[in-house]
Amino acid sequence: MTTQTENFHSGFAVLAGLPNAGKSTLLNALAGGLLSPVTDKPQTTRQNILAIIEGPAYQVVFVDTPGFLHPRYKLQQTMAACVDRAVGEDADVVLLLLDAAAPDLSAYQELFAKLAKVFCPVYLVLTKTDLVKDKSVLPALEAEVKKALPRVEKTFCVSAPRGSGVEELKAAVAAAMPLSPAYFPPGQWTDRWERFYAAEFIREQIFKLYQKEIPYSTQVEIEKFTEDLGPKNFIRAIIHVERETQKPILIGKGGAAIAKLRQHAQQRIEQFLGRPYRLELQVVVSPNWRNDAKLLEKFGYIDKE
Structure with missing residues (x-):
């Protein structure tokens, strides 16, 4: 690959x-793999996750950001900062994602205001x-968004799980990239270490298997990560919860x-890492860790300062 x-x-x-x-479902579709955790609960993504896509004469770094929200505690403040930094400083193109099946433009007004100030194209x-079901509503929805955010230059309709519209979006984004050498070496597909994804996929399964406040009150920390040992490859993870009452819920009867969490998470990690x-897993109480x-x-x- 040339990088001139x-x-x-x-x-x-x-x-x-x-x-x-x-966002995470689309990132995975663009990357052609299960790179970003996906659940049916909001706020699964807490940090920016990168997927590096390359072609004969281009490299696109897609950035999956946490969902835009109004912070209620310090963790959410860091999530909001991830969005602000990515949109305001890093972006060459911003992809504004809107759920066409349940659009709520009133909830987007603050994000529209932020995107109105960016210097790059907005798709x-x-x-x-x-x-x-009724595809005729999509042009009207597009017009309504453009009225609120005239900065929108192009519109794409996608169904990431089915792959519909994904290649067209990828091609348009690649064509919009500026002349520049590659930011990452050829063949690199993310900027994160494998232990980061091990923690993310354990947390993903917590979101899928537990209800109410449990997923949002947990943090996964990888304490030990050994590899290249064949069947002896080993991961020890600590699951932090905020209150003593949450610990027995996470562990369950007997x-x-x-x-079940360990089984599902191990399968997900092995699927991702290919070995x-x-x-x-160990559960510990770290009171009020989100603040x-x-x-x-x-x-x-x-x-770290």
């Missing part, structure tokens, strides 16, 4: 939208279009719930 500035295009495409707009991506692992600056720094949500 005169004929190579490279840059960042930031996915922005409300929680559950389909509207109407997601979950397979769930829209350890049944956490055993066998033995996963061990504890030291713990948020330890978990990587706040940069």
